[in-house]
Amino acid sequence: MNQRITAILVLLLAIGAGWYAQSPAHPFVQGLDLASGAHLTYRADTAGVEGREIDERMLSLKEVIERRVNIFGVSEPIVQVETGRGENGDDEHRIIVELPGVTDVSEAVAQIGRTPQLEFKLGVLATTTPVKPAVPTLATTSTSTANNSELTFIASGLSGKDIINSQLQFNGGAASNEAGVLVTFSDEGKAKLAEVTGANVGNVMAIFLDGEPISTPVIREAITDGKAVISGAFTPQEARDLNRDLNFGALPFSVELIGSQSIGPSLGADTWARSIKALGFGILAISLYLIAWYRRNGIIAAVSLAIYAAIVLTLFKLIPVTLTAAGIAGFILSLGMAVDANVLIFERIRDERKKGVSPKEAIEQGFSRAWPSIRDGNLTSLISSVILYWFSGTPLVKGFALVFIIGILASMFTAITVSRIFMRALPPERA
Amino acid sequence: MWVYNHRKVFYVISGIIFAASIAMLSVWGLKPSIEFTGGSIIETRYDGAVPTQAELEASLTEAGFTGFSIRPAGDASYIVRTKPLSETERQAITEALSREGSEVERFNSVGATLGAELISKATVSVILVVLAIILYVAFAFRHVSKPVSSWTYGLITVVTLVHDVLVPLGVFAALGYFGGIEVDSLFITAMLVVLGYSINDTIVVFDRIRENLNKAKEAKKDEDFKELVGRSLRETIVRSFNTSATTLIALTVLFFVGSTATQYFALALGVGVLAGTYSSIFIAAPLLVDIAAGRGKTNVL
Numbered sequence: 001m002n003q004r005i006t007a008i009l010v011l012l013l014a015i016g017a018g019w020y021a022q023s024p025a026h027p028f029v030q031g032l033d034l035a036s037g038a039h040l041t042y043r044a045d046t047a048g049v050e051g052r053e054i055d056e057r058m059l060s061l062k063e064v065i066e067r068r069v070n071i072f073g074v075s076e077p078i079v080q081v082e083t084g085r086g087e088n089g090d091d092e093h094r095i096i097v098e099l100p101g102v103t104d105v106s107e108a109v110a111q112i113g114r115t116p117q118l119e120f121k122l123g124v125l126a127t128t129t130p131v132k133p134a135v136p137t138l139a140t141t142s143t144s145t146a147n148n149s150e151l152t153f154i155a156s157g158l159s160g161k162d163i164i165n166s167q168l169q170f171n172g173g174a175a176s177n178e179a180g181v182l183v184t185f186s187d188e189g190k191a192k193l194a195e196v197t198g199a200n201v202g203n204v205m206a207i208f209l210d211g212e213p214i215s216t217p218v219i220r221e222a223i224t225d226g227k228a229v230i231s232g233a234f235t236p237q238e239a240r241d242l243n244r245d246l247n248f249g250a251l252p253f254s255v256e257l258i259g260s261q262s263i264g265p266s267l268g269a270d271t272w273a274r275s276i277k278a279l280g281f282g283i284l285a286i287s288l289y290l291i292a293w294y295r296r297n298g299i300i301a302a303v304s305l306a307i308y309a310a311i312v313l314t315l316f317k318l319i320p321v322t323l324t325a326a327g328i329a330g331f332i333l334s335l336g337m338a339v340d341a342n343v344l345i346f347e348r349i350r351d352e353r354k355k356g357v358s359p360k361e362a363i364e365q366g367f368s369r370a371w372p373s374i375r376d377g378n379l380t381s382l383i384s385s386v387i388l389y390w391f392s393g394t395p396l397v398k399g400f401a402l403v404f405i406i407g408i409l410a411s412m413f414t415a416i417t418v419s420r421i422f423m424r425a426l427p428p429e430r431a
Numbered sequence: 432m433w434v435y436n437h438r439k440v441f442y443v444i445s446g447i448i449f450a451a452s453i454a455m456l457s458v459w460g461l462k463p464s465i466e467f468t469g470g471s472i473i474e475t476r477y478d479g480a481v482p483t484q485a486e487l488e489a490s491l492t493e494a495g496f497t498g499f500s501i502r503p504a505g506d507a508s509y510i511v512r513t514k515p516l517s518e519t520e521r522q523a524i525t526e527a528l529s530r531e532g533s534e535v536e537r538f539n540s541v542g543a544t545l546g547a548e549l550i551s552k553a554t555v556s557v558i559l560v561v562l563a564i565i566l567y568v569a570f571a572f573r574h575v576s577k578p579v580s581s582w583t584y585g586l587i588t589v590v591t592l593v594h595d596v597l598v599p600l601g602v603f604a605a606l607g608y609f610g611g612i613e614v615d616s617l618f619i620t621a622m623l624v625v626l627g628y629s630i631n632d633t634i635v636v637f638d639r640i641r642e643n644l645n646k647a648k649e650a651k652k653d654e655d656f657k658e659l660v661g662r663s664l665r666e667t668i669v670r671s672f673n674t675s676a677t678t679l680i681a682l683t684v685l686f687f688v689g690s691t692a693t694q695y696f697a698l699a700l701g702v703g704v705l706a707g708t709y710s711s712i713f714i715a716a717p718l719l720v721d722i723a724a725g726r727g728k729t730n731v732l
Contacts, residue, residue: 033692041545085548092544105538109518257518258542266476267536271690278689285680293673326617329685329693333700336681337628340674347670373638376571377631383567384560384627388620391556394466394549397620404624 007425010418014307021313028317030100031324031399032261034275036268037100038108039395041259044093049253058093060164061253065095068111074099095255105262112255119160121153122196123204123216153206153213156196162189168243169229179239181230190226198222207242215242275328282332283309286339294346300422301342308338308414312407319406326400334407340377341415344370363423367416374415378408434664435657438717445594445714452601455608461600462607464615467550469543471516473524476508479532484509487528494527502611508536516540553619560626565589568634572641579723584637587718588630591710595629596622598706599699612695621699628678629707632671633715639663640719653730657720664716675708 020026032039044061046054058081066079078098083091102108165184185193197205197219206216207230217230230242287302294301312331316323349366357365382405389401434441465472482490484501487509491499499513509528516524525535569585599622606612640663647654679701686697723729 106518106522259540259545261539262537264534264536266534271692274688274690278685281688282681282684285684286677289677289680325690325692326696329689329696332681332685336678339677343670343673373635376634376638380564380567380630380634381627383563384623387556387559387563388623391552394616397616400620
């Protein structure tokens, strides 16, 4: 009686899982080849930077690019740092950008890869116009302004490359609640900054973004700590804009596009539709085969297979696993292999029955004798999948390996537990 | 038993397949996709008027592209393959290829370093998997030392592995030569799956042999090794057949109904699974007996 109850419980659970698995309210996470979109691989030019600083800067590079990407309003973009091998065997530091649903790649690439020219230029006064107060200044504290229409600008040697960070700051000025931007320079930048500001107190140091001056503070004193606050007559919005622009310019490394993939929307949708269709037909075909070959036990196996599918698909949604075409193919493959465990068990049960063992006992013996073979057989597939996962070159392969591993583990589980529950619950087969 | 008695036939068949595959591979080689060589692929679908290949070639040359190849894909699409493209070049080529009602289905550009890296990753993976499997088999069969040592099982495993992988490789060498079918990272994946999977079948047979050997040892009943192996085969052949059958059903469905991206993946797997089943039954088992006989061990105890 307990067996029956357990069996019914399992069935209900499976139906629940099945409903969840097919419910459009909880969608699968689709990889790019299904959802369509763009996948970009950038190489960061890390020449001249050592060891740990590379990692720090790569992280800040990732953040800058993330910010740029977020401006497009792409849903769930992915930006990742990756280390690969370059041409001469050195480490190559890369940024991977994935933009699901973005089909016009050009705009994205233009924004991301752009190395905006951020320059600090010294303003040389054509005439000695008295400097009016209360204007943005470049100093460790604030204030002052300049009328910059008579200025000509020369390069100071400082650029966006020298900035590591820029952030909004309030209360930085002489007046409280003043909006300002705190800029942090790199070590090299710090030295240059100290030199330039030391030699040019009283002059204007203009900040140019892509050739346009965005701010023209006056140098009040030499800045030696590598940190400068630009503040003064900024509205908070202006400060925010300046901060954003500085960050745009503060690409710690320049990047080069070395790989790009884009999948158009119709191909993505088509791939998805066909993969789902193959899944459905696959389950159907295998079930028919099982029933034809094993008769009543075949029906149990088919039900067990359906439950397996429901469980695994639910797992895919819960974890979540990013599905790709290869991933779904891997799932379909694991369906075929999942049946293997059932087949083993049935064969063993048949063997036991032939020996004259009672049907009930045969079931138990069948399961326990089959287990070592099931375990051994799936182990090698597991080994190769795990290796595949760790060494995979592309996300496509990684997706496949993960699906396969989950599939194999789940198949072992369902064969041993689910099938057994059902077989115990049903009246014994006549010999 | 039947398989063993006719083993010469099977050895010869396998020998021919071996030789043919190796020949095809050396002469034709495999066609690597841009994932390995670096380069770009752009597939454009033409919903409006479909241009001729010559027309497209002209557009491309006009736009300044050289060293490209165009291939029709289905009725209304073309696949253009060329060197890796920068972003501006990509826009230019998209321009050159676009017509009224055309859409870029997919675009893939891989720089040369990425390609070389993938090749080395793939090689490492394959080597690791093969090593892992050999070690695993030798370990799993470590207690079986009569009448053949556990390393023999490992050795035969290697032979069947090589066979199981050579067959799909040969097939794809032929497909590459005649149909221009390329070998990509999914193909490598398929081979690794075949490696892991085909061993299953071999292990099933070896497992049964081991079990019967243990039974014979316990019952102290001597027997012709050949007979024991034959019996083990008979006992497991149904299972091997059914497992392969369901897997092949799954793969066939995938091939015909599934997406084009995974079609050749399914084919590679299917060929590998077939080869795996064949080698486990018709090669591995007879080899075991022959090696034992070669060492003078014809009996179980």
